[in-house]
Amino acid sequence: MKERIMGSMQAFSKAMFIPVLILPIAGILIALGNVFTNQKLIDIFPFLDNPVTTGLGMILSGSLVSILGNLGLIFCVGLTVGLAKKEKSVAGFTALLGYLVFVNAMNKFMELNGLLLKEDALQGTGQTLILGIQILDMGVFLGIILGIVTAYIHNKFIDTEFKGAAQIYGGSRFVFIVLIPVVILLAVALTYTWPFFQHGINGLGTIIHRSGNFGLFMYGALERLLIPTGLHHLVYTPFLYTSLGGVQEVGGHVFEGARNIYYAEIADPSVTRLSKSVIWDARGISKMFGLLGACLAMYHTARPENKAKVKAILIPAAFTSFVAGVTEPIEFSFMFVAPLLFVVHAVLSGLSFVVLSILDVRAIGPNGMIDFLLFNLPLGIAKTSWPMYILVGLVFFGIYYVTFRFLITKLNFKTIGREDHGKETKLYSKKEYREKKNQGKGEKLQNNSELAKIIIDALGKAENINTVTNCYTRLRLTLKNPELVNESILRNDTGASGIIVKGQNVHVVYGLRVTSIRKAVDQYLGRKEND
Template identity: 35%
Template sequence: MSSVSTTSSTGERVLGSLQTVGRSLMLPIAVLPAAALLLRLGQSDMLGQFHWSVIHWDWLASAGNAVFSNLPLIFAIGVALGLTGTEGTAALAAVVGYLVFNAVFQNIIPQVKAADGTFSPDPNITMGVLGGIIIGLTAAGLYKRFHDIRLPDYLGFFGGRRFVPIVTALTAVILGIIFGIIWPPINTGLDALGKGIVFLGPLGAGIYGFLNRLLIPLGLHHILNSYFWFQLGTYKGATGDLNRYFAGDPTAGHYMAGFFPMMMFGLPAACLAMIRHAKFSKVAAGILLSAAFASFLTGITEPIEFAFMFVAPVLFLVHAVLTGTSLAVCYLLNIKIGFGFSAGFIDLALNFNKSNTTNVWLLILVGLVYAVIYYFVFSFFIVRFNLGTPGRGEASTGLSADWILPESQRGPKKVKGETAPVANEAPVATATAEAGAFEDNDTRLAREVIKALGGKENLQSVEGCITRLRLFVNDPDQIDEPRLKSLGASGVLKKGKVVQVVMGTQSDRIALRINRIRKEATPDDVNV
């Protein structure tokens, strides 16, 4: 029995760690939209074709390319920050570590002789963003281990946080040597894997699309994406389907194109189906119409997916299958297009006339077909199995209309007679929720969420992602799910002591406040 318990605990820790890594990848990925916009606008078929006097707009492309050319370093910084709670020392250590690592790595890997007789690193051997992720993980781990280290008095200046960049640099030297030796054969194996996936053609794209959606509840889809978008294949030094697409690779875009029909057409149509079959259509419309528009315009799908993921998991499985078929169909039709942020209208408008975009009009036709498919398939399953999608009621909370609230309506209600803070005056953080008249709404909500999670003593760790809180708790049975739903959570996912609470795009702000409140030491802690 103890062996099973130990194995389960280890598995939960591994899952929690993987989720944390996946979350940390979102910080560096967040810089891509701005970089992609600059890169696209500065190209020769956009603003780059206009020369006004001495102004040449192709400098915009150079600005965007500066980000794409340094993605490994950006990932190193982002991962280190994400894993240490935005500690600047860890970020500095990541910069130092990556620069050292890359210099050593480039000298250890096989060298090729140029026409002038000089030698340079083999350009076909590259770790891409994986090298940055490894150094980011290393810097974060070393920061947690050594940020408060005490050294002998004569070395005291180098103790504490100053020691972290030093030890990271030394570790990076060792890692550079190790990976410089072992990576060339691994690189060959990954190339073979990539060719194997490409060899599978539409089947490979379909499997990727299916797994991309299926892993969302576990938060591991970012790790999968990091391989396909940033590692798969090479073109003029650029690696990954996303990087190669913006570098002009005519073969890139297969692993992004199929998301456009799903995000722009399929899921908005699914929203219409859920509204159509809701018992409380106004409630469903209030929740889903704005989410549908966000999905169409920007490709942000989580507000829709989390609206049915937990109450109707069969719909989520159907959604994952349809996403896989969308990628496969777009591959078969030789539709190629990429995105800097997500597969929404904004990225479609920016890239529809890019030189290596193909069959974009077919993409729109496929999207319209998928809108019809999503509408009728969702309608069938909702009616046939009486699924509890938004607006159809939720018995677990006792709320007759629904339990998925618009973000603007989430959180505890104001107590009658409370005084609002003075205009332009920063809210004052108070010790308890009862004294929280001058706290901002997110802090008030955070206190209520802590109570619903079993109190501060039940929380081992709390992290915020784009749409959810990631928790490691002492006792998952202490979590009050109906209370969390009444506060606006659209779902609670438990895997042993690893818990995810879907709170929407405010999740990161709530997590910051929860961690701030956890550090408070007041006599009222027992009541929180």
């Protein structure tokens, strides 16, 4: 039972990537639109004062903010696609149809029972307009619920076939036939039950916000501590996209969730100071500064004869963390050889949120320096206090460095470059990986097909692999027999920086190259994306 629950949670976490990872693109374009319409920047750069760039800025901001008002639909389709085991495109189309049926069914049921309020006074009433249709305000939870329900029905009935004249109603058509009564009954049930859930969610949000800095600390620490399980996305996603992260009126519209509020506020020129809710999305201190201090500490504590290799390994990993916010290659370099360092890392990450809150900093950098520059600099110091964010980051760089160096030397942790003689490091640069793989063979890898074969063999051969997907940095698989996994080959021969086995779920960490690796594995297995 425990393994089934963990497997379901990991599948859900994995599916959340589809809607969650696309939303920052909208945020970056909204920020770009803000650059073209920011009067302070126009005063500094007069060439921006023209109808082409200002018009483009207004179009970018105005059009993409609309995405924030339709997160329910985005999460419904995205989750369904992520959770569907086959024919994912059909599942996404079915989810769209189910969403439309649900919204209209709830509206008609509320209308028949006299539950609809006046449309011109919905703010704060628990009702809202979705696609121009008035229903209960369920926010992103509507998309999550319908996404899970649609994916379950799709997976259960997609292979249903009939004979004779009824055969045209099999497959995806039968899925939709089953889905219609389910979503209608769900709309009726949620009309009466959702207000109680909403009251509970609002109460939880109140408790979290009233807990102040302690709540921020726990949030930041848990978001790091759950990385080995792959469930850390379930910590920050509710705060970024639901009322747990705050509720704010911006430009006459009410937005829920730290990131939604932030995107709305940077698109509204009348906002002179960002709301404090943005701190829930200020995860960049440990990514841009803290882990750089940890890397420097590991380099300085490495054996003298290993420092050249350690430098070649850590510099690319540190650069990726600083620029793009991808931290797992660094974290997995000490997570298992020195778990205490990982706990310290989580604690310091939580403390960074507290410090930003105390200093009333409103800048964010969730995915590294690129995001930090795009989101904060155009808004100005008054709106974000971004120089203080940099200062806090430099302080944490020093704290990480001193703490890691002290613990590594005091407790003799076998971090990169400190391994016992005869043992190799567990994180490889691309050059070292190729050199190691080619020893004794006299030839280089010609393409990813050879790498895919090594990975598949190390996972217990093709027949042991049930499913293959990936997130931002991990190859995520479900295996028939996880005991067949050869972790040594995955680490030493394919450059994996970490392997996590939880029941039948196996995660292999490859960093930013994971997408190309996943495609190579799929191609070698002869599988298509929808298989």
